[in-house]
Amino acid sequence: MADEPKEPKPPQVPTGDKPASSTPAVSTPPAKSADASAPAAPPKPAAPAAPKPPVVLQTPLANEFVTRFRAKFGAALLDAIEDRKQAILVVECVRLVEIALHLRDEEKFDMLADLTAVDWPKREKRFDVVLDLYSFPKNERLRLKAHAEDAEEVPSVVSVWPTANWQEREVFDMFGIVFSGHPNLKRILLPDEWQGYPLRKDYDILQQDTAWVRENLGIESGQ
């Protein structure tokens, strides 16, 4: 059971050592879609199985919480979706701190469970900064997403939830997203002088920071 039959050779296993610049050859370039984070209808790879009808699970979310939110922030709220019964609000990156304060104080989302980022190299607003909130009184979860360009500064929410401190440092370490207003934004997991941001899609898995390896370990990388 363990090794599933490999008929559709996963394109990911690189035949040759492709130069890092090309995106992982996922043959389905995610179509550009303004709103949802996920491509609306990715054309299926020429899998031998009959292409299943593309299943779309994102249904627009319209409950009184969203209307109250839209009334307060209007333009800042770009989209409200529900994916697999989990509420997602896509908001403008600039007013993130203000929205965060509002959510924590009025809407009682007092705990930031998780803060991370997703890299969509195809889109011009490349990064998704994803915040998972949880409210103890209402026992509800909410996911906040903000799109950010490559060199764009995302306002840091450390002032709202101190727990974001290390998580933002990790996102900076892995993606290179700069959080303005962060107390001491420097690498947390990788050595400080490490070049490159590993979790970006264009950072090929085999690529080590050859300079760092040669300088510190004194061996050619990959040995």
Added chain:
Amino acid sequence: MGPQHPSTHGVLRVKLKLDGERVIGSECIIGYLHRGVEKIAENRTYQQFAPYVDRMDYVAAVSSGLGYCEAVEKLLLVEAPPRARVIRTILTELQRIASHLLWLGTHALDIGALTPLFYCFREREEILKIFEKYCGARLTTHAFRIGGLQYEAYDTFERDVERFCKDFESRILEYETLLTQNRIWIGRTKGVGILTAADAIAFGVTGPVLRASGVKWDIRKAAPYAAYDQYKFEIPVGTIGDTYDRYLVRMEEMRQSRLICLQAVENIPAGPIMAKVGKVLKPPPGEVYHAIEAPKGEIGYYIVSDGTVMPYRVHIRPPSFINLQAFDRMVRGHLVADVVAIIGTIDIVLGEVDR
């Protein structure tokens, strides 16, 4: 305190700013055990990535495995059959007891009590034997599969679990007699590393550390998963949120887990152990965040799928990594000897902190 320090549960380096004996500030330097799990996830299929999850928190491998499998099941909009869910609950609760036993042993050893360590390991050995009989591995078990279970419960499974739970009751009393009323133990833990409820929530601390500060919150009750909704158990809550409260909360949690196992073992429903899930998993595009109650706290999986065989992005919310942030707040104003006790009481595993 360097990375190879005997009492930092792994490779954690702590820079302490001291004024004589008193700690003024601290900075944790982590990353020594960083293996880039999330990058690997983007180049593995959903089934291939499951064993990596065990290697993160190697002390509570079963519960991280459960979290990952349930997250992918949510992604696939698939539900594990009832029999699989009950067996999963039993194994996760046994893993919680094993993880707390390891914590108790090493924590007591740091503070100087030599004997509890051996008592705890004797019990933990029993649990690891059950895991070994069930799925062949003791520590990084990879016991669950996406959609259910790989192996049927071996024939004496119920009897083994029942026998373990029966005599575990007297064992906990043994630890209690050694430590709970011990004046020196109380002297070393009472009022050490206090974390108020407000600070705990602000620092996103979860699990026993949060409950010891007085916040009554447990994902098994708040958002029941697997088969937790079928069983009665309480959530122990502390008052001041010092090391002694955390000790009491974890001891009580072990008792509650034992009760859950007993209730679950009585009637394991018959039926299939695997949902109808194809060999090649291609979850429809979209994303999901699924969190469960690991022994150290809330472990969450944020998985984004782009419809292909491999996840587009997997992010793991590690409880130890986030609980460690509260370390600086707890350690201020204490003596150097307390730093060791405080590291022990947060119960961190470096594999999970560094990922």
Added chain:
Amino acid sequence: MMNAILQATLEFLKLYWAPLLCGVAIVAILPLIVGYIVLVERKLMADMQARLGPMRVGPHGLLQPIADALKLLIKEDIIPDNADKLVFWLAPVLSVGAALLALAGLAIGPAFQIAQDINIGILFVVGISALGIFGIVLGGWASNSHYSLMGALRSSAQLVSYETAAGMALVSALLFTGTLNVKSIVLAQSKDGEGIWFVMLAPVAFFTYLVASIAETNRAPFDLPEAESELVAGYMTEFSGFRWSLYFLAEYTNMIVVASVATTLFLGGWLRPFASVPWLNFLDFVPTLLMAGVGAYCIVRAPKQPARVQQLFMLAVAGLCFVVGLALLAPVLVPVAKPFYAGIHGGFWFIFKVSLYIYFFMWLRFTIPRYRFDQLMRLGWHFLIPLSIINVLLVGVALIAGAYFNLKGWGLLLVTTPAAVIALVVALLILNAEKERNARQNQTAASDFYAG
């Protein structure tokens, strides 16, 4: 000039050949004894922790101490660079020297005593063992690493403060004997003296001495200096191989010294329990029964040994036990061996009590966790020393009352037990005064006697 020195040595030998011989014997046997105490400790620890302990070297690990000693001798002797050579060599020697010298003052049996009952007996032992502190402090300083220096200062601070408490506890016991001479102290507890052990007359003193002696030998809950996680091995970190074993020997010899002082002063030295009570004379047979029991156990275990040589070894041990049992039986039954009774039985009881005392040390070490340094200091200064001083006063008052009503022996109990009760009440008063002070002053501002 030469014959003057020759003549002097001859004169010296004529006068003091006996103590010289005993001294050499003690120094030779001691490492072996210490080795076996360590083995017993590891076995006990294992037994309490549901495991077996050293089993590999010799039957039931009986040869383990010899293996350890050999290993320590062969180990490379590392001296940290730019450490002070002279002091580095001197420190362990000083420490062992003080411990061994303190042994000289003690009386194992009525006849067997190295320093022929010097007049200041107990004071000599306490004074000399105070020299041990130098071994620790200089050792810490000589290995010029910041951590071992801190460890050394901490352990010497601990030793100094607990010595006062131990001294006071001894004083309250000495009030009964009136003299410092070891032999007369024990006689005071036998028939022709008070006829009752001083532990009954001054229980609080015994308790304070017990706690203070544990702290003085850096053991059990007070073994902070070397067990502190960031001080690694305290002042002993830089010493390796033979030098380290010297410190180790010093620690265990100190333990023996402290145990024998307690037995001589409180538990009636080499006296049989209830020596003065005639109808309890059957107790004389206890030693032989004990030895016979051990011998029988060895015989029963012998066939189970895997290797042939181990079986022989066990049988030999059993034989040894029986011989000792017979030796202990002889003076009781055979009238002609009567005069040896005091020597042999006395020696047995003394060793028996010392080993019980050391067993208690070991038992503490395995069960209870360690004190933090400031708690340890506070316990010493705020609790033990005031308690022992007050106890001296109370015992004094009790003695005067006793003399007034001219009570003798067991009668004294009437007066000393109320004194002990008052002392305990005072102890409780001190304790909850501590609690309030603690509650008021929050945990962080714990007063640390030795703030760095």
Added chain:
Amino acid sequence: MLDKVLFYFFAAIAVASAVLMVTRRNVVHSAIFLITALLATAGIFLQLRAEFLFIVQIILYVGGIMVLFVFVIMLVNLDVALQQIQFARQKWVALLVALALAAQVGFMFWTSGKMAGQGLPVLTAVAANRLLANSETVAHSLFESYLLPFEIASVLLLVAMIGAVVMAKKRT
């Protein structure tokens, strides 16, 4: 005969270590030599059958005061102390004082030799049991004939201790 040899042995150690103590550059070494000097004098006390004084010397001087000395040496950081030159200009003044002292001691020996029956105390080997136990005599004199000065001295010590505690309290 034995007493003479022992006496000269202890005396030689005492003098040698005293000289070494003064000349050593390393502070800890001089502390160690001071300890040996004190122990040697204790040996001489023992020779004079004054064992109480012997053990008090050890407990008080070596066990008490010297521990304090070594503590202070450890706590104060040594490298600063080593920089200053030890013997500035006082070398000549020291010599002068030493000579004066030597003259005075010499005069004392010289005159005592003249007085009949005084001379150097000649040690006669006295059988141990006939000698009155030393600690009892010390105790009798201390608590009977000189009780008042003893009490005053202890009060003085108490005052000194309290003073030290008060000073220490202010600093922390």
